[in-house]
Amino acid sequence: MIGPFERTLALRYLRGAEGRDERRGFLRFVVVAAIGGVAVGTGALLLALMIVRGFSREIEAKIVGFGQHVQVETYLGEPIQNVDSVAAAVAGLEHVENVAPAIVDFALLSSRGSGNESVEGVLLWGTEAEDQPFVAERTEAGAFDLGEDAEGRPGVVLGLRLAERLGLSVGDRITAYSTRGLGAGQIQSRPRVRQYHVAGVFETGLGDFDERFAFVGLDAAAQLFAYPPGQVSRLDVTLDDRMNARAVSDAVTDKIGPPLFARSIEEVYRGLFAWVELQQSIVPLVISILVVVAAFNIVGALLMVVLEKAREIGTVLAMGASRASVRRLFLVFGLMVGVIGAAIGTAVAVAFGAIQARFAIIRLPQDAYYLDRAPVEMSGVDIIATVIATVLICTLAAYLPARAAASVEPVRTIRFGG
Incomplete structure (x- = not known):
């Protein structure tokens, strides 16, 4: 259970992170860099999801608008x-x-x-x-x-x-x-x-x-x-939902039979839909990279805090704080870094998405991307899932530094300074 002690000390470390006199500004820089890394990772992930979803929506709407959901033709044309x-x-x-x-x-x-x-x-x-x-x-x-x-x-x-x-x-x-x-x-x-x-x-x-x-x-x-x-030459069929296109095309082919057959829009424009799926397949790779980067950011930053605060941690332990309490302290610290970084990254991504949707500042060559601007689609589910995942990853990444902090020997750190 996280108590006032852990929250207060973690907030103190976060707001006034200072090292020893000769490296007073360095520790603050490390903490800010960790928060910035989380913010960049969160913002980049959300922007990638917005653009991929925007591409999928725009390409699908335009292709379906031209060809409808199902096309009925003859085998020989x-x-x-x-x-x-x-x-x-x-x-x-x-x-x-x-x-x-x-x-x-x-x-x-x-x-x-x-x-x-x-x-x-x-x-x-x-x-x-x-x-x-x-x-x-x-x-x-x-x-x-x-x-x-x-x-x-x-x-x-x-x-x-x-x-x-x-x-x-x-x-x-x-x-x-x-x-x-x-x-x-x-x-x-x-x-x-x-x-x-x-x-x-x-x-x-x-x-x-x-x-x-x-x-x-x-x-x-x-x-x-x-x-x-x-x-x-053909019949264009509009459905109540595009997800039914394959089932309806099969039903049309079975009911009418040769020489007529039906194709779903995905089959008619297989190349374009394959291109959209390729864009979507990149997202898991992006997520994996951002997870690793965020984890290393948190681990590195918290280990640096542990090293710089070793004497203070030893003093706290000597005054009666439990090692479990110290572990929770640094888990809370990682949680705070995750929350702040995720909030900043989300705010920047949402703001950029709104600007792009309104002013289309990122232009694309139509010949390569089929669109003249980078489309964006904001999804509340994506934002919530990304923020939760980011905070969870940051908290889990803080576990190893938290164990290191809890293993500090009070007598040694107080006497020798680390």
Whole structure:
């Protein structure tokens, strides 16, 4: 049981840690360094957790926003036949909230501006406007409107990087070319051509997506790619919870069967999710390193305190204090170092996280990280768990110095000074 004696003396050591005259400032520096080490370790760990969680949240939200939770396709990449009946069968499954038909195929987009012609290969995505809330919310210029303009040209919504490559802005005219369906004997046939007007420009922060995709209406895509009525290239399925994606994809495959099959979003974008998992796998390594550093900080600092305070400890023992009481004294000292260091580190990490979330002072290259800024997500569970773990580690690390203090011989230390 920790009593007033242990608390008072530990607080005295902490607040007025001074060594002998010739090293009066050194002991104070050691204690401050120990607290600083704990603060740095705690803050670094919390920041690592915030950034990893932020990456996971942002990447997952953007990937799911583009591809939904489950995609239903055919094994050979052929159009899905009788789409209404297939969509109704999928919609009847548990956890399914929405089934959206989509036509996604390769096309060439051509623009003319200032006398120059630019051509880019893209994935033209035919969809209904209401089925793309994620992209609609991130439309930075114009609007996510796939309807026709006054001249009868359907609307197209481009990613920002694609629009920059083509030199386009809202209201400009663009031409799409498709060679889908032209067989080997039709090499000389002209590709299908369709003109659109740029209705909007979106930016998600996912560089690959912003320069690869362009959205048009479902009917406009069917005309360009020569899809007969009742056929689409895939169905995008939205669930009530992404965690059900694998189970629902298996259920869709079992219920409908070949030539159709379903893939969860993790399978469709396996590379991106593997990259996120790699980021998360680094956290245990970071934690292990910080645990070792914190433990050595506390052990070193307390051993130095024991050496410098040996005569005082001997005096306390000679006056009747028990060795168990001395052990508790240094355990309390380690506990205080842990509490103060964890509090400082947590305050700095939370403040930095708030600043980063508000002002995005850390920028990232989109080509490497898929995001243009380091995202952060603060979790109360992470903060509480980290603080508790830090304090516990500091207290346990104080055990060896506490045993050393309790083994001091009073007569020897009083007579010879250590």
